[in-house]
Amino acid sequence: MVKLRLVAGDTVVVLAGKDKGKRGKIKVIDRRGWAAVEGVNVVKRHTKATPKAKAGIIEKELPLPVGKLMYVCPKCNAPAKLAFRRGQGGRERVCRRCGEPAERPVKA
């Protein structure tokens, strides 16, 4: 498993690559621990028509390794590391900058 404690719905900042510095929300994290982030690593795919979709050029976000992402605390509005703390509901993620718990984002 990857060390970063990110979940879908978190706001992250990109640390490396062509989208360095961009912020976005994590859409999905796959089994490899790679995350697709809104507006980051967007590629155009020329797709043929299938029974489900029409042909055309579609833009989609490709996943990137979470090691290239850093959590952005909504309270500090700054990139922050996350710590774990024992809370009411078991383990809680807290921002190491302000100490505020990072709510579990609701999946879209």
Ligand SMILES: [Zn+2]
């Ligand atoms: Zn914070």
